[in-house]
Amino acid sequence: MKKLILAGLSSVVVLMGALAGCNFSQEDETTTVELAEVTRSIFYAPLYVAMEQGFFEEENLNIELTTTWGGDKTMTSLLSDGADVALVGAETSIYVNAQEPADPIINFAMLTQTDGTFLMAKEETDSFSWDDLKGTTFLGQRKGGMPQMTGEYVLKQNNIDPAEDLNLIQNIDFANIASAYSSGTGEYVQLFEPQATLFEQEGLGQIVASFGEESGALPYTVFMAKEGFVHGDDDVAERFTRAIYKAQQWVYEASPEEIASTIAPYFDDTPEDVIADSAVRYRDQESYAKTPVLPEKAWDNLQNIMEEAGELPEPSDYDQFVDTELAEKVMEE
CATH class of the missing domain: 3.40.190.10 (Periplasmic binding protein-like II)
Structure with missing residues (x-):
């Protein structure tokens, strides 16, 4: 009987060790993130930099990028779980959240901070x-x-x-x-x-x-996701934000030629000198956000413009629909 008990305990120990090994390997596994971008644009250069410079890979993230060509199609993809993250204008989250979805849309990392x-x-x-x-x-x-x-x-x-x-x-x-x-x-x-x-x-x-x-400053293009993704138990949104922050820093330090050669694969029909000129024009007027933090002042400016145009369905609460904790955390590291 004692031998049976010891044998049983040995089996449990072996099983626990195997499970522990599985947990350890899962931490190092690459997580795939389905990302829908509203259009393909040099305006989004930091995203392509993050992909080409390996910043997502450093965070064990594999980005599967799809261009959805339009804000309505992009949000449909996000809401139907066709995408984990959407890169689109922040106004689309205001339209959707006004409908009070079960899983609200949270803006968690800003990519561009002016009109383009x-x-x-x-x-x-x-x-x-x-x-x-x-x-x-x-x-x-x-x-x-x-x-x-x-x-x-x-x-x-x-x-x-x-x-x-x-x-x-x-x-x-x-x-x-x-x-x-x-x-x-x-x-x-x-x-x-x-x-x-x-x-x-x-x-x-x-x-x-x-x-x-x-x-002036606007959350013109923002990475957003369902609240369950942003505030989930895993740290995928945090790692995603860290990669974007690295790319934002890189874009403001790189030469025009480096930017152009890095993102050129995303613009097959555009000469590299045009890519460089366009990227620098955006950089010089600080269209590329320097950090992923979406400021409340920019959020308010967005709503003022929407209200002026007669397109604001209702005021959207900054504290409820904008998350700055992830961006602030990666910036403090």
Whole structure:
């Protein structure tokens, strides 16, 4: 009997050792994170840097990146568990949380902190004034989206009534705005990089103003996830945030050529000199957030712009829907 008991105990010890070994190996296992980005843009350079420089790998994370082309599709992917994390404008979380989902959407790491569009004029000028837009045709962004809301907010801040002072076109799909402009529609257009720089190089217009500089700090593009993911028992969201913070620091220290060569695989059809120029333009105006922390002042500015545009469903509580603990923790390390 004693031998049976000892044998049983030995089996238990062996089993416990095996389980302990499994737990230890799981800590070192790579966790896959499904990430949905709203579009592919040089505006998101720090994300691609984190992937190419191995910052996610250092955190034992494997990022499976999908471009979902549109805020509605991105949020649908997140809500239906097609993605663990979404990279999209913070306004989309406000729209969703206003519907009181069972698992709220939490903004946990900011990637860009200004609008990313530029005003391009078809005619070159040495002395641009916002008054120059009055009486012209302005090719803006899709109604209800953050670029359009910010664009109209900036126009109003410069004493231009979008409804009265110009011919505002907003019925062209995002993917077709650049081609519509190059085909002759509008004297002015609101464009992201690298399209603005490409058009300038091709002699199709001149960048005369930055909506990012004019609108102030905004949580323009944010990593967000369901509350269960952000506040779960594991530390995946924390490790994700740490990798992003490393990339944010890298982008502000690297040369334009280093940035361009690093993220070039994500932009096959764009010359590296254009990638470099576009990235530096964003960096110089500090569009890339320097830390993942989403400040309350920027959150309030976002809601003010949405309210001005008539698109704010209801005030969204910063303390409830923004998590800064993870970002603050990785910055203190």
